[in-house]
Amino acid sequence: xxxxxxxxxxxxxxxxxxxxxxxxxxxxxxxxxxxxxxxxxxxxxxxxxxxxxxxxxxxxxxxxxxxxxxxxxxxxxxxxxxxxxxxxxxxxxxxxxxxxxxxxxxxxxxxxxxxxxxxxxxxxxxxxxxxxxxxxxxxxxxxxxxxxxxxxxxxxxxxxxxxxxxxxxxxxxxxxxxxxxxxxxxxxxxxxxxxxxxxxxxxxxxxxxxxxxxxxxxxxxxxxxxxxxxxxxxxxxxxxxxxxxxxxxxxxxxxxxxxxxxxxxxxxxxxxxxxxxxxxxxxxxxxxxxxxxxxxxxxxxxxxxxxxxxxxxxxxxxxxxxxxxxxxxxxxxxxxxxxxxxxxxxxxxxxxxxxxxxxxxxxxxxxxxxxxxxxxxxxxxxxxxxxxxxxxxxxxxxxxxxxxxxxxxxxxxxxxxxxxxxxxxxxxxxxxxxxxxxxxxxxxxxxxxxxxxxxxxxxxxxxxxxxxxxxxxxxxxxxxxxxxxxxxxxxxxxxxxxxxxxxxxxxxxxxxxxxxx
Amino acid sequence: xxxxxxxxxxxxxxxxxxxxxxxxxxxxxxxxxxxxxxxxxxxxxxxxxxxxxxxxxxxxxxxxxxxxxxxxxxxxxxxxxxxxxxxxxxxxxxxxxxxxxxxxxxxxxxxxxxxxxxxxxxxxxxxxxxxxxxxxxxxxxxxxxxxxxxxxxxxxxxxxxxxxxxxxxxxxxxxxxxxxxxxxxxxxxxxxxxxxxxxxxxxxxxxxxxxxxxxxxxxxxxxxxxxxxxxxxxxxxxxxxxxxxxxxxxxxxxxxxxxxxxxxxxxxxxxxxxxxxxxxxxxxxxxxxxxxxxxxxxxxxxxxxxxxxxxxxxxxxx
Numbered sequence: 001x002x003x004x005x006x007x008x009x010x011x012x013x014x015x016x017x018x019x020x021x022x023x024x025x026x027x028x029x030x031x032x033x034x035x036x037x038x039x040x041x042x043x044x045x046x047x048x049x050x051x052x053x054x055x056x057x058x059x060x061x062x063x064x065x066x067x068x069x070x071x072x073x074x075x076x077x078x079x080x081x082x083x084x085x086x087x088x089x090x091x092x093x094x095x096x097x098x099x100x101x102x103x104x105x106x107x108x109x110x111x112x113x114x115x116x117x118x119x120x121x122x123x124x125x126x127x128x129x130x131x132x133x134x135x136x137x138x139x140x141x142x143x144x145x146x147x148x149x150x151x152x153x154x155x156x157x158x159x160x161x162x163x164x165x166x167x168x169x170x171x172x173x174x175x176x177x178x179x180x181x182x183x184x185x186x187x188x189x190x191x192x193x194x195x196x197x198x199x200x201x202x203x204x205x206x207x208x209x210x211x212x213x214x215x216x217x218x219x220x221x222x223x224x225x226x227x228x229x230x231x232x233x234x235x236x237x238x239x240x241x242x243x244x245x246x247x248x249x250x251x252x253x254x255x256x257x258x259x260x261x262x263x264x265x266x267x268x269x270x271x272x273x274x275x276x277x278x279x280x281x282x283x284x285x286x287x288x289x290x291x292x293x294x295x296x297x298x299x300x301x302x303x304x305x306x307x308x309x310x311x312x313x314x315x316x317x318x319x320x321x322x323x324x325x326x327x328x329x330x331x332x333x334x335x336x337x338x339x340x341x342x343x344x345x346x347x348x349x350x351x352x353x354x355x356x357x358x359x360x361x362x363x364x365x366x367x368x369x370x371x372x373x374x375x376x377x378x379x380x381x382x383x384x385x386x387x388x389x390x391x392x393x394x395x396x397x398x399x400x401x402x403x404x405x406x407x408x409x410x411x412x413x414x415x416x417x418x419x420x421x422x423x424x425x426x427x428x429x430x431x432x433x434x435x436x437x438x439x440x441x442x443x444x445x446x447x448x449x450x451x452x453x454x455x456x457x458x459x460x461x462x463x464x465x466x467x468x469x470x471x472x473x474x475x476x477x478x479x480x481x482x483x484x485x486x487x488x489x490x491x492x493x494x495x496x497x498x499x500x501x502x503x504x505x506x507x508x509x510x511x512x513x514x515x516x517x
Numbered sequence: 518x519x520x521x522x523x524x525x526x527x528x529x530x531x532x533x534x535x536x537x538x539x540x541x542x543x544x545x546x547x548x549x550x551x552x553x554x555x556x557x558x559x560x561x562x563x564x565x566x567x568x569x570x571x572x573x574x575x576x577x578x579x580x581x582x583x584x585x586x587x588x589x590x591x592x593x594x595x596x597x598x599x600x601x602x603x604x605x606x607x608x609x610x611x612x613x614x615x616x617x618x619x620x621x622x623x624x625x626x627x628x629x630x631x632x633x634x635x636x637x638x639x640x641x642x643x644x645x646x647x648x649x650x651x652x653x654x655x656x657x658x659x660x661x662x663x664x665x666x667x668x669x670x671x672x673x674x675x676x677x678x679x680x681x682x683x684x685x686x687x688x689x690x691x692x693x694x695x696x697x698x699x700x701x702x703x704x705x706x707x708x709x710x711x712x713x714x715x716x717x718x719x720x721x722x723x724x725x726x727x728x729x730x731x732x733x734x735x736x737x738x739x740x741x742x743x744x745x746x747x748x749x750x751x752x753x754x755x756x757x758x759x760x761x762x763x764x765x766x767x768x769x770x771x772x773x774x775x776x777x778x779x780x781x782x783x784x785x786x787x788x789x790x791x792x793x794x795x796x797x798x799x800x801x802x803x804x805x806x807x808x809x810x811x812x813x814x815x816x817x818x819x820x821x822x823x824x825x826x827x828x829x830x831x832x833x834x835x
Contacts, residue, residue, distance in 0.1 A: 066628075067621050067628075068617060246606075246609055254613075255612040255613040259612070259614075264519055264522075265611075265613045267521065269521070270519050270520070270521050272829055274829070274833050279833075280519060281519065281520045281521070281829070282519055283519075283520055283523045283669065283771045283824040283825075284770070284771035284772060284773060285827075285832050286829060
């Protein structure tokens with residue numbers, strides 16, 4: 001391109017020389033060099049800061065994470081390997097109006113999913129009416145027959161939910177998956193905020209960011225509102241957090257939440273069941289437990305009821321639960337509703353129970369049990385993302401465009417041998433956001449995991465964990481697969497950008513490809 | 518408080534105290550070793566191992582390797598690096614019970630001691646290394662006192678520290694008395710002087726001793742100071758007083774005032790409070806110190822049985 005052909009002489013500010021655009025929605029720029037309204041002040045700061053300042057801030061933040069032990073454990077690598085969860089200093093900003101829509105959409109979704117779980121484990125109306133196929137539910141790995149007919153407090157099965165959202169090229173958020181079993185990551189959301197407040201105090205104040213620090217208090221209130229009626233101390237129920245132990249990848253989070261909520265962090269070996277009542281072993285003798293916020297999977301909770309070889313659980317816990325002497329949050333068997341094949345039916349589930357249209361749409365999903373859909377997927381493997389239905393954490397998936405032929409052949413064989421266990425989705429262009437990579441600002445793909453609490457009422461703290469695929473071009477944001485995270489700023493109404501209407505318009509302007517900002 | 522948590526805090530504290538004690542002792546010995554002939558040095562090794570309550574290796578050994586095994590060896594569970602990792606591991610298991618500042622400090626000490634000291638280079642910088650460990654432990658104690666609520670958990674930390682300190686002090690003095698002449702009530706010189714000053718330094722007691730008795734080193738007074746002084750934090754009597762106090766408070770907090778622990782600790786305390794150093798030495802320092810150590814072991818066993826590993830059936834039946 002000659003200089004004459006350039007539309008306007010535009011000088012790229014130094015930290016942005018490596019910034020590239022592709023077809024994805026860009027969180028910061030509406031067109032090259034032109035930041036969206038809510039990003040303008042941040043853009044100015046980034047341009048004005050000398051690169052070594054940014055590097056210094058990043059190093060300081062990394063050191064804080066290391067010293068405070070904000071780490072996670074990587075499975076399958078050297079025993080007990082702790083890594084810091086990479087944190088990116090450039091915040092992701094969400095205007096108030098966009099957040100309001102997310103909040104409404106997620107509340108609607110979780111309300112419907114709880115009604116769905118209640119129905120499945122009781123009358124099964126949705127099955128009788130043929131909205132969701134019966135065989136899909138009964139073949140689900142996480143369906144727990146033991147839960148049939150069991151009444152849980154307030155009929156709430158999922159009280160803590162982390163739903164993954166991604167932003168499509170048109171600027172709208174869609175739901176990628178629900179995490180209804182033991183969603184993690186909320187401690188990183190809080191840790192990121194703490195780090196950012198230290199690094200950019202004045203910018204933080206000027207932006208008018210909604211606070212998220214109340215999350216632990218809200219979580220405790222949610223758990224307490226789910227105390228079973230049988231409990232002797234309904235005024236002051238004894239709530240504990242059950243962790244699998246120090247070698248679990250989210251152990252830091254367990255300790256953090258227990259400390260912030262001021263409740264005991266217990267392991268299976270600290271609890272015992274006597275006459276269908278759960279006790280913990282304390283220095284002052286056994287003490288009764290009323291509510292268990294468990295971070296242990298269903299399979300490992302009770303060796304008498306589920307996996308007999310589990311040493312993480314408590315023998316007799318399920319009977320105590322069934323008797324109504326203790327509540328377990330989330331309930332057992334909620335994994336049914338985040339099965340990736342059941343996911344495809346969530347819009348129908350919302351319509352069935354609430355008679356409303358879903359506010360946040362799903363990603364189109366191909367069920368491998370359907371012959372025509374399977375044929376289509378197998379013919380277009382290199383365009384698809386294939387996922388095992390019961391897995392999480394980015395394990396057991398194939399990203400078509402980034403896969404090799406042997407990998408695709410392997411997944412083809414797997415799909416054919418067990419079609420119920422797989423689904424496919426078109427490869428999404430996850431939105432991209434500026435990230436600090438080696439002193440330069442580059443664009444990386446991100447998603448968003450807000451946390452929804454449901455007890456006496458529904459609570460969403462304004463924000464969530466924005467996960468970043470730190471490898472260039474990568475679409476996998478999971479921490480176990482080399483992802484990182486960044487702080488998420490939801491602006492207070494009346495601050496920053498509220499011009500929701502214009503966002504759609506900005507997005508329609510196609511960004512130029514491969515050109516620096 | 519969860520039994521497992523109390524157990525974790527207690528052991529964390531014991532291990533950290535042990536790491537600091539080993540660092541102090543090896544540091545002092547290393548300095549003395551520089552002044553000595555190889556023959557005398559061989560004897561010192563035996564003493565060092567005995568004072569640290571570790572079985573001494575047989576035959577002729579290479580001093581560098583020995584020092585290494587006391588400091589870095591992963592095989593020796595009492596090496597400084599092992600003690601610090603175990604202390605950290607214990608605290609990691611009960612992290613939500615301590616303040617973030619405490620965890621931050623212990624984690625920093627661990628990273629400094631374990632990661633940044635290459636084994637080859639440490640001989641040159643050994644003093645700085647020992648200094649790091651001791652300062653790290655002191656800082657941890659200060660942070661603990663300043664940021665953690667002085668409730669049950671804190672009391673278990675106190676208990677761990679002072680049970681460990683009592684036992685370590687008694688073992689050190691026992692080993693020391695074995696190799697020196699009977700302590701006399703007059704000033705000593707040259708080699709013997711160095712030994713007694715070494716003992717004081719290994720207990721960070723040299724300056725404190727001088728404040729009470731002046732810089733004139735009389736063995737009898739050194740023995741009296743380390744064993745019976747009620748005000749100095751590294752004396753046996755002070756440590757036993759703290760063990761006793763912590764046991765009483767924990768007994769009150771848990772409403773489990775157990776005769777077993779309070780009786781043993783009370784007796785130890787009474788003995789130390791009302792003993793005269795001349796009597797102790799007349800009775801035989803060895804017997805006396807053996808007794809202190811055996812009572813420490815009994816207290817440890819009783820704490821374990823009452824607070825950490827009691828029988829659930831009998832508890833729920835009553």
